[in-house]
Amino acid sequence: MEIVMTQHPVLRTGVRTLFLVFTVGALALTAGCDVTTDDSASSSSSSNSSSSSDTYSGSGVSVSIAYPDTLTGGSVTGTTALTRTIAHLGGRAEAGCFYQGNPNWWVNGYNMTQFLIGTSATWTCIAESLITLAALLPLPNGVIIDISDATDPDSPTGIRYSKDGEINVFEFFFDGNTVDSDVWTAWVESDVGSGTEVEGRLVLSDRMLSGGADPTDLIGLRVDFYIGSSLETAGLFVAFADTTDLIGFRADVAHDLSGTFPAFTAKGIVELREQWDTDFVAAGITTTPDLRIITYASDDGEGATIGRFVDAGLSLNDGTSDYGLYLFSKDDIYYFAADGSSEFINKSIDAASYVGERSISTTSLDYVEALLGLGAPYFDTFCYDETATDDASDCTAFVQSLFQYVDPDGNTLFGMEPNSGTVPADSRFDLINGVTDGDYLDSALPVDVFAQTFTPSI
Secondary structure, three states, X not given: OOOEEEEOOOOXXXXXXHHHHHHHHHHHOOOOXXXXXXXXXXXXXXXXXXXXXXXXXXXXXXXXOOOOHHHHOOEEOOOOHHHHHHHHHHOEOOOOOEEOOOOOOOOOHHXXXXXXXXXXXXXXXXXXXXXXXXXXXXXXXXXXXXXXXXXXXXXXXXXXXXXXXXXXXXXXXXXXXXXXXOEEEEEEEEEEOOEEEEEEEEEEOOOOOHHHXXXXXXXXXXXXXXEOOOEEEEEXXXXXXXXXXXXXXXXXXXXXXXXXXXXXXXXXXXXXXXXXXXXXXXXXXXXXXXXXXXXXXXXXXXXXXXXXXXXXXXXXXXXXXXXXXEEEEEEEEEEEXXXXXXXXXXXXXXXXXXXXXXXXXXXXXXXXXXXXXXXXXXXXXXXXXXXXXXXXXEOHHHHHHHHHOEXXXXXXXXXXXXOEEOOOOOHHHHHHHOOOHHHOOOOOOOOOOOOOOOOOOO
């Protein structure tokens, strides 16, 4: 008898959808950074606007954090209406800001690190390309310039640069709209010593992100960025349409330039409206899960990650009979080398409980007890009564054994790497061991997170 999951709680539906949305949908809106001059690209569009003393006088400052490819998965080039417009208006070649990471980002800590850092890298790169474009074009202050292109109906129809005190604002409008911009970038620059300190925000509207027409669509995106001489930060906020089980995603990344470890500290949270598995919805179980991540890494990609799954759902069956529904919270700790190879893995179930829908025989339960080394009579003492609040509903040992189980061929039940290795004797241990509940992000989406407002702190 083989125990299988009808829906892998961390492999299918919601979390996989999250990655697909970024790669196929939102991240398709990639824009060029580190672009090279293309003499064949047209720059005549800038002649549509006249010079003004209020035009942006900067030189197109860098707001892309200096991420190594080991932490982003490397960049790839794509093309969209937005990137074509940026390249066309700036008279430059189109280049990619999409950092691919690993599609199986939940499988281990290294992939989680690439996901958090690579996704943030994409959007700071887009912000930089917009600021660079503002520096190239002599745009009059506060005037919407028509850039409609009949041959490319998906492209922006207007752009506007404006300045309020020290705050620069650069906007893109689509579909002839002239009231609310669909791509809004605001930033300030401050000279510090021989360098420039930059702080800003990029907001994309629901119209820019397809407006929720598809269940996996994004309905709002914002990235905050700060670039200084000793610290670089990026904060990413993403909201999903209410037709999907995802509520929002947030990533905060800090790059310490002092040369000490950790060079990178990244935190993330994924919030959901309901359990990934529809069995829980059918059973009327409304407890909602979330995933929280903290990762530390060096400039060359060596690091450690702790991923915390809170109130995740697990549905088990063997194809004919149900082994039941379970809720669990789990800490996954990973130490990884710069090449992504695992040095230490430990998946630990903090708590697990039985919540119903079991319909298997005592003989089958006896088999499970023997297979997983639980000892008899485990299911007569633990993990059998969904209405209880004591040992009768406590399934911690059972669920822990599921995640630790490796069959004779070396396969795990859930396609994840098994616990292995030893903890490296370095500073990563102190960082991971020192993580407390208060260190995790507690929510994905603050109030009015996508308002087109910006109050600088520098």
